[in-house]
Amino acid sequence: SGILTAGDIDVTALASSVRGYAVGSVGAIRAAIEPLQAAWPFDARQHGYKIQFVMRGGSSVVTIPAADLDARDAGADPGVQITTSREMDSQLPKRVTVNYLDADREYNRGTQYAERLTTPSINALTLDLPIVLTSTEGAGKAEVLLYLYWLERHDVSITLPPTYNQLESGDVVTLATP
Secondary structure, three states, X not given: OOOOOHHHEEOXXXXXXXXXXXXXXXXXXXXXXXXXXXXXXXXXXXXXXEXXXXXXXXXXXXXXXXXXXXXXXXXXXXXXXXXXXXXXHHHOEEEEEEEEEEHHHOOOEEEEEEEOXXXXXXXXXXXXXXXXXXXXHHXXXXXXXXXXXXXXOEEEEEOOOXXXXXXXXXXXXXXXXX
């Protein structure tokens, strides 16, 4: 980009390597990174004065007891400790198709899909990834993405006191609740 230097970026938590990747046009840096995030789920976050990339999942960095939830001013009425929402099954994809550049076929377009058979959903999602993959890797990406959409259908929202300000976006936490 000409804006960032190697010292501004921390990718030490990423272990996967990319065989090939095509950036077809000039655009935002974020738009160039998003296909890579689809293939290898990772998050980007500000960490001090650096942009840090971390893989999704991992081990929990802190356990939060139920007493620390619903951080409010002293004397305020108790509120909701945990708010959850769930995406409707009919809104999630039944089938995920991944288009990619096939390393075994002279970089011609390859297509692999994964399908969930036991769902009322009829939605199909197609992702065009400008990434060089083998057919086995493409099928694996389709499978992982399909079930990632289903695993991430739950949203959990909590309010914490300032004692947890050390937490950063992308950190995994454990909630100890009744």
